[in-house]
Structures are given as structure tokens and as C-alpha cells.
Amino acid sequence: MAAAVSDRIATLSAGRGLVFGCDYNPEQWDRSVWPDDVRLMQQAGVGLVAINIFGWSSINPAEGVWDFDALDEIIGLLHDGGIRINLGTGTASPAPWVTARHPEILPVGEDGTVFQQGGRQGYCPSSPVFRAYAAEVVTRVVERYGDHPAVSLWHVSNELGCHNALCYCGTSAEAFRGWLRDRYDDIDALNRAWGTTFWSQRYSDFDDVRVPAQALSLRNPGQILDFQRFSSDEQLALYRAEAAILRKRSDVPVTTNFMVTAHIRNLDYWTWAGEMDLIANDHYLDRRLDDPRGELSFAADLTRGLAQGAPWLLMETSTGAVNWQPYNLAKAPGELQRNIAAHVARGADGICFFQWRASTQGAEKYHTALVPHAGEDSDQWREVVALGGLLERLGEVAGTRVIADAALFFSWESWWATENEGRPSEALTYLGQVHAAHAALADAGVTTDVVRPGGDLDGYRLLIVPALHLLSDADAAAIARAVENGATALITFFSGIVDEEDRVRTGGYPGAFRDLLGIRSEEFAPLRPDETVFLTDGTSGSIWTERLRATDAEVVASFADGPSAGGPALTRRTAGAGEAWFVATQPDRIAYRDLVARLAATAGVVAHPGGNRDVEIVRRSGDAGSFLFVINHGESGAEISATGHDLVTDAPATGFVPAGAVRIIKEDV
Structure with missing residues (x-):
């Protein structure tokens, strides 16, 4: 194709x-x-x-x-x-x-x-x-x-x-x-x-x-x-x-x-x-x-x-x-x-x-x-x-083609179900959660594919599943198999709650992912729009908390305050050859970046050196060679590690990208 x-x-x-x-x-x-x-x-x-x-x-x-x-x-x-x-x-x-x-x-x-x-x-x-x-x-x-x-x-x-x-x-x-x-x-x-x-x-x-x-x-x-x-x-x-x-x-x-x-x-x-x-x-x-x-x-x-x-x-x-x-x-x-x-x-x-x-x-x-x-x-x-x-x-x-070994899940049906009437918090928006996860990947220098539930997950080492509220049992099982086969997954709050008919899965949240994650949540405890909570690892979160316990998972960080104080906020469970992580709040941007970078390193995903919140780095490769795109959105210059010919300036690459500039480098073999 x-x-x-x-x-x-x-x-x-x-x-x-x-x-x-x-x-x-x-x-x-x-x-x-x-x-x-x-x-x-x-x-x-x-x-x-x-x-x-x-x-x-x-x-x-x-x-x-x-x-x-x-x-x-x-x-x-x-x-x-x-x-x-x-x-x-x-x-x-x-x-x-x-x-x-x-x-x-x-x-x-x-x-x-x-x-x-x-x-x-x-x-x-x-x-x-x-x-x-x-x-x-x-x-x-x-x-x-x-x-x-x-x-x-x-x-x-x-x-x-x-x-x-x-x-x-x-x-x-x-x-x-x-x-x-x-x-x-x-x-x-x-x-x-x-x-x-x-x-x-x-x-x-x-x-x-x-x-x-x-x-x-x-x-x-x-x-x-x-x-x-x-x-x-x-x-x-x-x-x-x-x-x-x-x-x-x-x-x-x-x-x-x-x-x-x-x-x-x-x-x-x-x-x-x-x-x-x-x-x-x-x-x-x-x-x-x-x-x-x-x-x-x-x-x-x-x-x-x-x-x-x-x-x-x-x-x-x-x-x-x-x-x-x-x-x-x-x-x-x-x-x-x-x-x-x-x-x-x-x-x-x-x-x-x-x-x-x-x-x-x-x-x-x-x-x-x-x-x-x-x-x-x-x-x-x-x-x-x-x-x-x-x-x-x-x-x-x-x-x-863009080559990525991280996958970010996205579903229009989940977007609809998450934001329809009668939801736990209007501060929780589906696209807001997806954008936050994508930003964390970009801030960590990680290029990601965006995939649909039920899509082919072969080759992906890192799976990010933000607020995937609605999904079928079969699609949830596919994510679990990918983890058992060696992938690292980060699943965020409000995921797996309802099936494809918008029916709540009983027995405790997060429903379809409860066994994979080794946790059980009994009650959502969302935050007010201007409210922030702190975690025991020194980071902060917003929008959401929930009252959960670890049944078969390691508690990496707990809520230090807020409506779910003392309960787990970030958990990890080994499943087969992989790991399944759960986060019960929206981390602040720096914390989210650091968490994604940590998981990427665990999964063997190589981040682009120099990629960060201001500097966007993506590579395209094919028969014609490898092309490194560096887009400096920041107000100061950036140093990158690349050699080759810069197609923007039509000159050899220098490794320096001025503020606001673009460099597209055909890399030396």
C-alpha cells in the first residue's frame, strides 16, 4: 500500500x-x-x-x-x-x-x-x-x-x-x-x-x-x-x-x-x-x-x-x-x-x-x-x-517514512463516550488527555505513531493509553498480549471503564485493565478545575484522583494530599516479559515528560538527543537516505548532534539551530 x-x-x-x-x-x-x-x-x-x-x-x-x-x-x-x-x-x-x-x-x-x-x-x-x-x-x-x-x-x-x-x-x-x-x-x-x-x-x-x-x-x-x-x-x-x-x-x-x-x-x-x-x-x-x-x-x-x-x-x-x-x-x-x-x-x-x-x-x-x-x-x-x-x-x-517504536492510542468512539452527558467531571476532556500524553512524548524526544484500538501492535516497545474510556474486551486483550510479549504500557485514569456499548464493567475500575495493572479502584474522586494534588515522589497532578488499592502491583508513588490521600497514584506491574503502569492523575508537564522518558528507557526506545519542549526532532528514512528534521520553537539556539547536508540552508550542517529556525539534514551514512 x-x-x-x-x-x-x-x-x-x-x-x-x-x-x-x-x-x-x-x-x-x-x-x-x-x-x-x-x-x-x-x-x-x-x-x-x-x-x-x-x-x-x-x-x-x-x-x-x-x-x-x-x-x-x-x-x-x-x-x-x-x-x-x-x-x-x-x-x-x-x-x-x-x-x-x-x-x-x-x-x-x-x-x-x-x-x-x-x-x-x-x-x-x-x-x-x-x-x-x-x-x-x-x-x-x-x-x-x-x-x-x-x-x-x-x-x-x-x-x-x-x-x-x-x-x-x-x-x-x-x-x-x-x-x-x-x-x-x-x-x-x-x-x-x-x-x-x-x-x-x-x-x-x-x-x-x-x-x-x-x-x-x-x-x-x-x-x-x-x-x-x-x-x-x-x-x-x-x-x-x-x-x-x-x-x-x-x-x-x-x-x-x-x-x-x-x-x-x-x-x-x-x-x-x-x-x-x-x-x-x-x-x-x-x-x-x-x-x-x-x-x-x-x-x-x-x-x-x-x-x-x-x-x-x-x-x-x-x-x-x-x-x-x-x-x-x-x-x-x-x-x-x-x-x-x-x-x-x-x-x-x-x-x-x-x-x-x-x-x-x-x-x-x-x-x-x-x-x-x-x-x-x-x-x-x-x-x-x-x-x-x-x-x-x-x-x-x-x-x-517516519519510524517509531512508541504507540499512542486514539479512538473517536472513546472521545464521544468520554465527553457525552453525565460524566464524572467536565474538566476531564478526552482530547486534553491525548494531547497531554503526546506532549510528554515530544518533550522526552520520543517520536510516536498514533494507533487505533485493535490495530497491529507488532514492533511497538512503548504503549501509551490515555483515557481510553470505551473499548472492547478484544482490544483490551490485545494490549495485554503486547505487554506480555515485552512491551511497556502506560495506562491513564478513566481507561477501560466501559465496553463498546458504553456499559460500565463491574467489579472495580479500571474495568478491562484491572487484571493487567494489578489494581482495583472503588471510587472516582475528581478534582475541581483549579485544584492540584501532590504525590509522594514530589510531583503534582490535576483534574483527577481515585481511591484505589494495589492487588498485584508495586506502588511507585502515592497521593500525599487531596481526596485520595494515602492511596496509590502511580503503580507498576510486571506482566510476562513487559510492564504495565497506571497513573491515577494527570501529572504536571515536567513530571509527565520524566515519566515517559523513564518508561521509554526501560522499554529500549531511543529518544532523539536534544529533543525537548522547544525543540521538535523527527527522522524520516527510506531508500533516498535518512532526513533529520529539527524545528526550534524556542527563543534561544539549540545544539544537536547531526552531520550531513542541511536542505534549508543548502549548506553543510553545523549542529546549531538558531532560535525559531528549521534545519532539515540529509544525514551522512
């Missing part, structure tokens, strides 16, 4: 190595601008352009009316300029005439609000009317351009489910009932899965089931979880329907852009990944987070996990500020290069931007672009041209 994906991405770059691309919306500009756009793309080194993403109303402005003249022209200009095309199906948002004629396709919110025309993705994903119209658009597009030599990738819709992942209309309700019939076969199985004896919720017929819309009280957690699963599947069904039309008439690879990012949680991309001819992701720095760049690195590692370690494509990112956060901050000098280097370091073989030319109208007119409002005579444009040059120098990196 990896070789095939590398070949597909190499095709997108026309053999130049890494892909440099962008979204292009020529319909927003007068035709007289188009030739100049192609000239500037050539100047910057842009080789792949996504078009027709939001093209529905341009190519199909009224029912029965089709106009491809403008699209024909721009495809011809790009092709003549040697630029390859990532052709959108045009279905990301229906043309206004569609929803005006068929208001029944408009999506409905949790509180019953019908969302009106005027934004984007204004459709119910289950609507057969929408699907029929979308299928006609896709069919027309592929029949016209399926054999065009410039078309190198099919782009299904755009960011499926970004705004309309959860629809509560009558059509969605009927589709949900059909999904439930397929899943459970008989109503008694559904009742068992949802625990409907609670609050007199027992169903006698699937026809009585509704979507879990806003209610007077807490809702049934099993129903909410299944609705989340259903909603992810419905969005995937949209992709499958369009992909099937494309593949019937074209041999060009097909994909869509994922949103592996902190603020999108409604789509289980583990179930989507196998449907893609290559994995593509959209990612923007989220300034609302405490550690935006740390989240970027985690998202890139997770995207590589979805690609099963193969190269992937960053389909969208920004040169500077976005327009949709409360405070849309400009990037600091050098930050763009650091961001892009982090994506490439963690497996991206292509970097594409939204968008080519900054819009002058519309909702995203203040979103930065490759060509800013200021035009060519701007520092931003000069930075773009420099970035294009760097990506060209990095051509040899294409096709190499």
Missing part, C-alpha cells in the same frame, strides 16, 4: 518530489486575472491546484441548465501551464435553487432549528433528494473531465460533516432507524445495548425510536453514542456514493479532505481511511488552545496513522491568520516555515494551502492566502516563493 500511495502522490507532483499546491477559486475573479494567476503559480512553484470545490452554482446555475465554459477555460490554462488539477466534484454546497425548490433538504439542529440557505453545507446528509441532485452533478463533471490529462486527483465534496454532521430532521430519523435495524436486527438487542430499562425507555418497535434531540433532562447515552456512529456513517455514505460514480468512469485516484483537528470530533476517520486512495487532511493552527503547535504535531501523527504510516497530503492550511476564530492572529516571522516543516517531518508528502488568492468578498475575505490582498509586493508573497523553493529542495524526502 505504501508504495502505491507514494506513487500516487509522486504523480501529483509531476515527479518533482513533494507536492506544493492550493485551492483556487477562479470564479471569484475576472477572466483577465487568470493568465496572471498561472504565471504566479509557476513563479512560486505551485504544481497542484484544487478547483470546482464550490462550483455547483457556477456549472449548474438553474435546474436543467449546465455551463462548463469557464471551467473548460481554466482547466485548459492550468494544463498549458504544466499545473496538475485536483478536481472537485462541486457538491460541497448545493446551488441556491436546489434548497429554494426543495426546503425539505435543509438540516435541522438539536433544538429543532431549521438551518436556512446562506452558509455552506446547507443540506441533510441523509436526504435522498440532495443525494440524487449531487449524483447528477458528479456524473456530469466526471463525464466531461474524467479523461482530461491534467486531472490527477478527484476531490469528493469538501470537509464532509464540518457543519452538518449531526442532523435531527425527520429524514435523518428515518435513516437512523434503518441503521439501527441493520446494527441490531431485533429490538431486544437494541434495548440491551442502550440499557432502556432505565427511566422507562424500553422500546417495543424500531419505529418508535427518534433521534436524540434536545430533551428536558440527560439523554440516553447509548442512544447518543449510536447516533454519533450513524452520523459518521452517513457522511461516509456520501463519499462512497460520489466515489463510486467517479471510479466507474475514471482511473484517477479519489479522496476527500479529512479534518483531523481539535475542534472537529463527529467523524470516525478510522472507519473512513480504507475508502481513500490516499489520505488528505486539512489543518489550521487553533489559537484557542494552550498549545497550538503541539496540537499540530499530534494531528500530523494521527493523519499518518490513518495512512498506515504511508505518506499523506496536507490538503489545506494557511499562510497566516484564518477568519473563523475569535482572535485571528497573524503568524510570527518564521512560523509558517516551522508549521510546514512539522507536517512534512511527520509524513506529509504534499503541502497545499487555502487558498491561492485572498478573496475580496464572501465570508472568508479575511482568510490569508498565497497571494495576499497586498499582492506580489509583500513579505507574505516573498515568504511563499521561498517556501516553494524549500519544498523543491526537499524532493528527496518524498516517499520516506
